[in-house]
Amino acid sequence: MSHLDSQSMKRLLAGDAATVAQFREHLGTGCEECLRFLETDSSTPELDGEVDRLLLGLAPAAEASLDEVGFQRMMRRAKAPRWRVPLASAAAVAAALLVGVFSLRAGPVGDGGEAGLKGGARIALDLSAAVQTASGELQRAELGQPLPDSSTLLLRYHATERGQALLLKATGEKLEPLGTFALNPGTHDLSAPGGGVAGLSLQGESGRVQLYLVASPGESAPGLDAARQAIASPGHAGLGVSALSFTVKAAQP
């Protein structure tokens, strides 16, 4: 008895009578060799697409909100002269250490914190960070990995509009403003008012920490109360909100 391979798959799907007759009984016998082939074979994209449609269609459909920043990125990419933007483009390499390390969903303070991002009605944001170790080395931080308190977070943002933003830190119930920043459309380092990349030392922190960047498309940054409301209800007053959530591990004494 022969087993499935890419040639027999092609013949099978083309309706070759002999191959169909051969496999009609064999399929479904729990043949390990055929299952192993089906696990790795990608020669029949339409069949694969249908399998994925069935599998992804099993769970109850959840009402998804639009990932505004992701959508805008995708549209820019679609309009780019080169259709496919290589992952290792110069810009991506330059940004690789800083961008996309975290990108966590904005939510109420104390929220469980899930990956994603959220934008307001008029300005959408994506806050991300890289970790600078005590030795000055830049590292990617993996989601869910605790950060040593000797590290510094280097912040970066993506904004759809020009605006002003307030950066806040939440630990437990406490929400603390860290500073205001001018934002420009596109992806940039979160620069301190005097210039330079804004770094946030984690020294003295421990446990779960959340950072919020709350932005207004106007000329002045949101106040603390407005920011608090926007964090609790993203989209409030047209403010954009993006959050990072991470855990800081204190060094052993």
Added chain:
Amino acid sequence: MPDLALCLQQAASGDQAGYREVFRRFRPLVVRLASTFASLDRDEVEDVVQESFVRAFKALPKLREPQAFERWLYAIARNRALSHLERKQNGMRVREELANEPADAEPSVVPRSLQLERELEVVRGLIAELPDGAEKRTVELFYLEGKLSAREIAEQLGVGKSAVTMRLERFRAKVKEKLLQRILATRTE
């Protein structure tokens, strides 16, 4: 919820509202699909998602049957994910277009007589038939409940993410085999 065929028609004619709705509706599912590849990190999954929609939207005017869109999008996403893996594993640039990227112009291998609801019942039956154990629990959590990511399931079950994705791939092969059987059956009926 707006009619998908209408949204696709809008998108195919360049209307941004159509793009937005299709992206909103399918992005979470494409993320879930891409996240079943254990070796892709979060940034790579996002890259797969972006590339998939860019390619799907670009080729949308060629799509003849709106009902084939979802299957077609997932095929593109799987293809993109495999390209990323190939690039990552071989340390080389992959071919721009894999030979097996779906082409809607070709005759469909999935017959229209296969009804989605009926096929979903068949897949649910396959899950029910799995012996109680790690594979069944993993499949239930990821595909039936659909709330936890592969990483979160790994954490909940106390195993590595790759163990979860291997179980999902295994079950997926069983679904593929069953679907293949059913396609063959429609040809011999």
